[in-house]
Amino acid sequence: QTTEQLVKGGTDTSNVLNYGMGYNLQRFSTLNQINKDSVKNLVPVWNYSFNDDRSEESQPIVYQGVIYVTSHNATMAVDAKTGKQIWKSKVEYPAETPRIVCCGIINRGVAIHEGKLFRTTLDANVIAIDAKNGKELWRQKAADIKEGYSMTVAPLVADGVVITGISGAEFGTRGFIDGWDPATGKHLWRTHSIPSPDEPGGDTWKGDTWKLGGGSTWITGSYDPELNTVYWGIGNPGPFNSAVRPGDNLYTCSVLAMDPKTGKIKWHYQFSPNNPFDYDAVAEMVLADVNVEGKPTKALMNANRNGFFYVLDRTNGKLLAANPYVKVNWATGVDMKTGKPIETDVAKDAREGKKVTVYPSILGGKNWEPMSFNPQTGLAYANTLNFGGKYKAEPVTFKQGEWYLGMDLTDPWEFGDGPRGYLKAIDPMTGKSKWEAPSDIPRFSGVLSTAGGVVFSGALTGEFEAFDADTGKKLWQFQTGSGIEGQPVTWQQDGVQYVAVTSGYGGVYSLFSGDERLAKVPPGGSLWVFAVKQ
Numbered sequence: 001q002t003t004e005q006l007v008k009g010g011t012d013t014s015n016v017l018n019y020g021m022g023y024n025l026q027r028f029s030t031l032n033q034i035n036k037d038s039v040k041n042l043v044p045v046w047n048y049s050f051n052d053d054r055s056e057e058s059q060p061i062v063y064q065g066v067i068y069v070t071s072h073n074a075t076m077a078v079d080a081k082t083g084k085q086i087w088k089s090k091v092e093y094p095a096e097t098p099r100i101v102c103c104g105i106i107n108r109g110v111a112i113h114e115g116k117l118f119r120t121t122l123d124a125n126v127i128a129i130d131a132k133n134g135k136e137l138w139r140q141k142a143a144d145i146k147e148g149y150s151m152t153v154a155p156l157v158a159d160g161v162v163i164t165g166i167s168g169a170e171f172g173t174r175g176f177i178d179g180w181d182p183a184t185g186k187h188l189w190r191t192h193s194i195p196s197p198d199e200p201g202g203d204t205w206k207g208d209t210w211k212l213g214g215g216s217t218w219i220t221g222s223y224d225p226e227l228n229t230v231y232w233g234i235g236n237p238g239p240f241n242s243a244v245r246p247g248d249n250l251y252t253c254s255v256l257a258m259d260p261k262t263g264k265i266k267w268h269y270q271f272s273p274n275n276p277f278d279y280d281a282v283a284e285m286v287l288a289d290v291n292v293e294g295k296p297t298k299a300l301m302n303a304n305r306n307g308f309f310y311v312l313d314r315t316n317g318k319l320l321a322a323n324p325y326v327k328v329n330w331a332t333g334v335d336m337k338t339g340k341p342i343e344t345d346v347a348k349d350a351r352e353g354k355k356v357t358v359y360p361s362i363l364g365g366k367n368w369e370p371m372s373f374n375p376q377t378g379l380a381y382a383n384t385l386n387f388g389g390k391y392k393a394e395p396v397t398f399k400q401g402e403w404y405l406g407m408d409l410t411d412p413w414e415f416g417d418g419p420r421g422y423l424k425a426i427d428p429m430t431g432k433s434k435w436e437a438p439s440d441i442p443r444f445s446g447v448l449s450t451a452g453g454v455v456f457s458g459a460l461t462g463e464f465e466a467f468d469a470d471t472g473k474k475l476w477q478f479q480t481g482s483g484i485e486g487q488p489v490t491w492q493q494d495g496v497q498y499v500a501v502t503s504g505y506g507g508v509y510s511l512f513s514g515d516e517r518l519a520k521v522p523p524g525g526s527l528w529v530f531a532v533k534q
């Protein structure tokens with residue numbers, strides 16, 4: 001079977017074959033050797049150093065006993081059992097690249113397909129690598145860093161096409177999603193996230209604003225093979241100052257349902273029209289079949305940065321539920337008929353240039369760190385943020401390759417006294433939590449849940465943690481030596497269940513929050529693998 005057939009099958013537990021652990025991005029495993037009882041005996045099996053001091057957000061891919069993992073400047077293949085390096089290939093980019101990267105010098109991992117690995121580079125190239133030896137097979141420049149573009153996204157392979165997104169909405173770019181031929185690197189299609197004036201949706205922009213309209217696509221989409229549809233989230237409009245760009249600004253802050261072969265848009269749903277608050281809608285579009293009013297429904301779920309938890313019918317984009325999962329004050333709810341947010345004066349005042357306190361902050365109710373959906377408990381486990389922000393739009397002029405924000409950033413946070421984050425077990429249809437595990441410093445790590453009744457995540461202070469899926473009680477933790485921004489995964493090899501996560505401090509909160517409690521967290525990228533002590 002090919003890797004694509006294995007992912008499609010959805011039952012393979014010996015490998016981790018794509019970003020999100022399955023095309024549905026559920027990050028759920030049926031393995032249960034590591035469970036509520038045995039997790040207390042979880043011990044490190046090995047640790048592999050990346051020789052890097054940046055934030056490590058890469059999701060490991062595991063195939064036939066080899067782990068493929070990335071940092072911003074290397075791709076690495078490691079023996080899954082022993083932790084021994086098989087190969088390491090350097091990724092070079094021009095020294096000036098970090099200047100146009102908004103939120104961390106990072107990479108989120110590879111895709112695998114027929115003996116090849118695919119990854120993006122910070123300077124906006126897509127490369128194919130021979131999985132056997134790390135040699136580069138082809139390279140395609142997706143965009144120019146001089147224009148403010150960069151790349152951090154892990155590619156998706158769907159219906160035989162390598163699909164990639166782009167970063168750069170904070171630098172006056174125009175976002176897009178690309179399709180590439182895995183064998184040759186041939187560019188197959190490009191779908192812009194901002195339509196031009198002659199395309200459908202083009203009338204939601206005034207004048208030339210569409211050219212700098214943002215709409216990055218920096219998190220990997222999900223895929224439904226049966227419907228042959230890819231679901232990809234679109235980021236915030238640029239600049240933040242919405243007075244510059246009147247209109248709904250399609251397809252920013254939306255999800256696109258697309259044909260993977262052609263990039264053609266089948267339907268779209270916009271979460272936050274004309275958004276001033278940087279509410280990218282890029283976070284994972286999780287696919288699950290759920291009961292809605294007693295009817296089995298092909299759903300798409302999204303814990304949106306705007307503070308609402310959405311459930312859509314993924315066959316047509318119809319809204320099924322939208323409820324706050326964190327404190328929200330820019331809207332009182334979502335109109336179930338129109339699908340539009342019912343905005344408060346906070347949003348109106350912000351657009352008129354008044355200073356407002358907005359919940360969630362510009363970092364969102366949840367940022368990029370992916371949640372897990374456990375079909376057995378029916379709950380979504382998500383690392384959420386518990387603070388607001390101070391927002392004031394300010395005039396802005398575009399200069400190529402420079403920040404294009406239009407927001408006063410001198411004092412952007414409204415932190416309360418309580419915990420700044422919670423790992424929440426969320427009921428998708430109501431947005432309500434079954435339990436909440438607080439963290440004084442918010443967690444920015446991905447979440448993994450398993451049939452063993454365990455939920456894994458990591459802390460910026462370095463603890464890799466396991467929680468009881470039913471109660472939120474912490475069952476186990478291990479200090480990994482640096483902060484965790486990584487994405488835990490699990491698989492089994494020779495009858496042993498393993499869990500892996502990258503450690504390596506950094507990311508958007510550490511860059512911008514000014515949280516002094518993080519000053520003592522040492523940098524240092526590495527990959528940890530754990531198993532139950534035999």
Ligand SMILES: O=C(O)c1cc(C(=O)O)c2c(n1)C(=O)C(=O)c1cc(C(=O)O)[nH]c1-2
Pocket residue numbers: 057102103104106151152153166167168169170216217218235236278280363367368506507508509
């Ligand atoms: O609009 C964009 O192009 C873009 C890109 C990225 C990125 O590529 O990591 C982030 C964001 N925006 C962003 O808004 C954000 O909060 C963020 C957090 C992180 C991170 O790695 O911790 N990246 C990004």
